[in-house]
Amino acid sequence: MATTSLTSSSTNKSIYRRVWSVVREILARLGVTSLGLLMLAIFLLPLAYVLSTSLKLDSQLTTPGAPLWPASPSTYNYEGTDYPLYDIPTEDGVRRLALVGPHREDSDVVDPDHPEQGVFNIKGRWRTWDAVYRFDPTLQNFYDAWRQVNFLRLFRNSLLLSTISTIGTLIACILVAYGFTRFQLPGKNILFVILISTIVLPPQATIVPLYILFNKLGWTGTWLPLLVPAFFANAYDVFLLRQYFMSIPRELDEAAMIDGANPFRILVSIIIPQAVPAITAVTIFHFFFVWNQYFEPLVYLLGKEKLYPISVGIGAFVTTFGNYPGRSAATAVLAMLLPAVMFFLAQRQFMQGIVVTGVEK
Amino acid sequence: MKKLLYILSLLIIASMVLAACGGGAAAPTSAPAQNEAPATEPPAATEPPAAEATEAPAGEPTAVPTPTIPPPVLTEGEGCDPAATRITWFIGLGAGSQPNDVEKEKAWVDKFNASQTEACVLMNVVYNTGSNSYDALRALIAGGNAPDIVGPVGKAGRANFQGAWADITPLADAAGFDLSAYDPNLLEFTKDEGILVGIPFALFPSFIYYNKKLFDEAQLPYPPHKVGEQYDGKEWNYDTLRELSMKLTVDANGNDATSADFDPANVVQFGFYPQWTDARGIGSLFGGGLPYDPADPTKAVIPENWVAAWKWYYNGMWTDHFIPTSDYANSDQFGKGNVFSSGNLAMSQVHTWYTCCFDLSKTSWDIAVMPSYNGQITAKLHGDTFAIMQDSKNKEVAFKVLSQMVVAPELYQIYGGMPAKVEDRPAFFASLDERSAPNMIDWSVAEEMLKYPDLPNHEAWTPNPAVVKNILDTFRTTMDQTPDLNLDEAIAQLKLDLEAALKDAQ
């Protein structure tokens, strides 16, 4: 802007200003990003715990004094058996010795550098010595999990269930939310209260009546109880879309109406393009809701293992955390990978959102 | 929006690709699952398969898109005679739903289905997380879809469905099954409210599992394998166990619990833990008992020996520190509740079924007899069974299956139960020896401990069983979680709560 025909001092000033604004921008980015990293670190602590557990052998978790990161004890093979190495403080400084026979106040050890000296006894408490560990993540748990769980079939079932259910929900909920926002209906508010009331009962109260219903319909043992209701709208998503539709100004649809467009056309060509962020939110929201549904698929698909979604299929593996922590954590990590990738792809829609709304206005 | 559709179609393509590789040989007939599945369910055969199409609302694409998944391949019932009666076997209220167990159960079911033409057993397996297997069973019952056989299930599991179990006696009579061949005590043990709800099939005595490595480290002798044997010159009783356990409890600096320098906040190894039991189970260390007066079932009674055992247990946790508190027991170092399996526990009282849940071949372990209290030895006993549901539509056929289940050696081996018949035991122990080699386990201890059951049993029936159980569970957890608890007051409160629950049952 300020580059043409100015005195040298003001040019300097403007360069200074521009440099400063660049520096400020960089500082702001670094500041915001480090704030983000800090929040992320707190958020990801539980996940780091799971990931670390999945890369450890189960024995590491229960070994007193073992590090939190995946590691294995350094050992020394003496006469056919592996013994752990310890850094042991002695009169001649710290020595690295293999612990053959631990006892309370003294222990039998062997010197890896001089195995010919044989086993000798050394004073001191072995529990206070430092065991020697090396970084050693294992993929054994992932191998076990993959071998025992039919991930491909479970992922396929979950993808199909979630995708079909999400399509149904999107179609139905967009229509219904549109009906609730742009039309003067008598008793609309009462209808909306009734809509909200359908999600107020605790889900456990609906288990028995819905099972009775679906069993009478002959739908148990199939995906129908999980899919069909999605095509008839639910309050969570209708409510969200309604909130969003209501914050879209009416000028454009009123103009279109004067031009003779019917309400369905207005929905498709005016409302939906402006509501892309909300529709994306509902898509993600509902997709992963179905993905994580546990009890419903479990009870409706009982005995039909080939139809199980991933949530039910890994249930027995994830929850045996006490007996097989490594395998359990590895199963959880594997089950998380696909949703993470899908979310990563879907959330780019939010960048898109800015462009679309910008153009439309 | 276009992008969204693009992603959705990507997902569909992805699932089809997965269908191609994951579905394997099952894929050739592309009949939609929705239409196929109801037809395989006998009661639903009359339902029009395309029911969903007629319900599609106006303004929507005509019908539910038909997913391209292969038709459901029944994992059960393939070898069945087409005319055979379908018998559903529900697994999930106790043992048997671990992935490894399910494989073996399936093998037995396949073998059984192929061996006869009358019954076709279908398995319904729910791994219990929290309580969902109980909820699922509840929905099945209410929906008129009750399974025929449920098991293995213990007293506690059955208590949640009080009144839902069929009386076995008339079924046995009708089938000509001789119940008198069983020990009357065992039959009594399998009764709820005086009704026989199952056939005894396997026994699970308890004893002390001990970790030899930790005894060697402390240079202490192993606990006795024979009733009446002394330990290190002392009577093998709970005082001796306490002393021994304290020596086997060590903090991070290598001090044991008898030392003045011992740091209870940094324990790395514990001496003793009655693993995976409840308040009645702990009380039964010092002898059996009932929490009510059988002569007047509205009156709560706390047996004196239970009070003594609870005090011994509570002090062992919070004063002498040789028993892990719930924070320790559920920590990573102590196996998240599976404490003996962590290798940092010297001794644990558990039943024979515990052979399910730790590394039998890599742990250096053996078993020892229970110590005595006032000269009396008590080794609490479990006896899970299979039960038939009152709402089962084919009780007679279900009983025929049941009578085969209780004699199948494959099944009691899965659940780690000692066969009720003495002559079957050597084969059972041999199968365990195979799994635990190179460790040689002294199984005579298990047979010996069978002679000292807790009477009355710690799982015996009580009025209002589910509520009574919850009250006792709360008391137990409070002991495990609360330092400086006034135990006498807590027990007095327990008695009041129990009395209210017992009165409520009337």
Add this chain to the structure above:
Amino acid sequence: MSAVTQTNMTSARLRSRVSAHTRRQWTWGLLFLLPWIIGFFAFQLLPIVFTVFLSFTDYAATSEFKLGNFNFVGFENYQRLLTDQIALPSMGVTLKFALIGIPLGLVIPLLMALLVNSRRLIASNIFRTLFYLPTVIPVVAGAIIFNGVLNSQSGWLNLSLKALGVAEPPRWFSDPAWAGFALNLLAIWAVGNAMIILLAGLQGVPTELYEAATVDGAGPITQFFYITVPMISPVIFYNVTIGVIGAFQYFVPALLIGGTNGNPQGSLMFFPMHFYREAFVYSHMGYASVLAVIIFVVTMAATGVLFYFGQRMVYYASGEVS
């Protein structure tokens, strides 16, 4: 299609009284609401009616639900409420959870949404994904993970606190004073959906508004309170409402961690858990239904209050005040 003709008949009866425009509005509006109206009568009404029905019976759900397997008991179940020792304390647990959880469940995802919406955040794609990740973990696994992370001996949280110099960090799920708050932490961990919804709201704010405000010399804080908050108030209102409904249903993680008795010492005995225990553990379906009806009534009342007062504070650009 029959439903459409029905609507036409309804409007025919009213033809004399309303204008053609209004009629057109009704017809189209009902047409769009139709999927839900069918779904309501097909699937959503049944559980409510069933629950109210059961509250007048002694059904135990240990046998098939059919006549003969239960008796009508009038208001007996409702009378029992008067002697219920657990109802009030458990409602207290639920209210405490809600009072901490609802504000936190709004502020923290809003911070996250602002952060990942910021142009200044490097690699915001990855941040969004990682913040959302805990939400795709099933509840059962989440409870197990938190049980591990919050264990007072080996949990990574207490190990971190000890490393930061806290001598005696809380015993979380073993201490009645901390257990409820620990569940609030678990709830905050999985706020990905709220973040996404608020993010969608932020994306809907026209950028011209910020440009105009900057020209007028408004700073970022002024812009946040005078532009961002009013513009996203519809989705904030949504989050609060859903938060209230969710808080009155909340108990599954508590069950997975503290069991059906709300250990430690009843501090996790949420009101819905009381309902659940009566229904599914004690087989008192009738009395449990009374408790479910209470949850229904209390939640509807709370939602009603929210709508009554909240709607005035919400700004809808379409000009609607419903």
